[in-house]
Amino acid sequence: MPELVLAAEAESNPFLPAIYDITWSLVVLLVVMVFFVRFAIPRFRQILDDRAEAIEGNIAKADDAQRKAEAALEQYTAQLAEARVEAGQIREQARADGQRILAELREQATAEANRVTATAKAQIEAERQAAVLSLRSEVGSLAIDLASGVIGESLNDDARASAMVERFLADIEATENTAPSAGKN
């Protein structure tokens, strides 16, 4: 029975593969390789790539944000400097304006004062003229009164003459004294 012996040989020899053993080895190998080639390793790489990308993306994003912040800071600084310059200009302008207004006011005041002074001077002059005129007419009439008085009395009597002059002067003084008070009233 050679077949039986052969079968027994195969059954007891661990280095001769049985058909079904080969079948299932190939099936297992195929399944495992397909799984690792088509699924496990691509997925594994996809995960790693995605992670690397995410990290790089975050770094790029952070860089971008930093750049933006720096740009904004620069802009604000420039704006601030500009605003400062503008404020300075406005202050200068205000100071200049103030000085100009002050000078104008002073000028106006001086002009007003001059005008008032001139008016006052003119008035004084006019009053003086009027006084001179009235004085002159009064002095004329007084002179006539005095002359008539002198003529009415004896012109020989020196004592009388001098007394009359005295009286006359006193009259004048009296008139002088009453006149201002009358003028005041």
Add this chain to the structure above:
Amino acid sequence: MSNAAYLLIPMESEGEFHAPGIGEFLGLPALFFADTPFEINRIILVRLLAIALMLFLFWFALRKPTRVPGRNQSIAELALGFVQVQIADQILGKDLGRRYLPLLAGLFFGILAMNITGVVPFMNISGTSIIAMPLVLGLVAYVVFIYAGIKALGPGKFFKNSLFPAGVPWPIYILLAPIEFINIFIVRPLSLALRLLLNMMVGHLLLVLCFSATNFFFFTAGGWVGLFGVGTLAFGFIFTFVEFAVYILQAYIFTLLTAVYVQQAVAEEH
């Protein structure tokens, strides 16, 4: 049948200790599809379950990848990262490592899953402990490194580099070329397959020996002889850890050597 083979046949007699033998691996009763090319026995079933579980775990961990990984995704990434960094990139460099990473990862995790069942309770045998699986895996490595060499250098240069390494005076080639031929094109795939197969078989036999001896001492022998059972149980315990390390190591060695063979095949000069 030789005496050695006779010793490996399990003895059926009751009451005596029978050492585990080749029957652990061969002539197992069929569970499904008996006497067809798709016959499934215990080891095949364990192999299929191990692979299914491994693929499911990877699928589950990577099904919805997130930028900030969860616990499962982290573990899957760590595992794949180990093959990528420690094997593919380190041996093959960035470019080649990238191309051969799927293959190397498939080899590593496939072998690891099928090995590890040797210490999984109720499975207790490695899916790689019968010849076809290691042989097919060895064949894959063989085809891949020859393919890589021919693709990188062209067939002429590849075989010349392999059989006539540079820097040797020409008469030596009379001796060297046949040795290199046997080494590269015959020994390499076979050594990959046999190293894996024998490690798995011997590991399993060791564990079975320890535990069946414990069983024998405790329940069959009885009396003061039963105390030996404590020692054999301790050995079984220790060897379980040793085997666990061996299973990982063998998966690593197989994958690493495949990468090394690919690297040597594509190298311009040896």
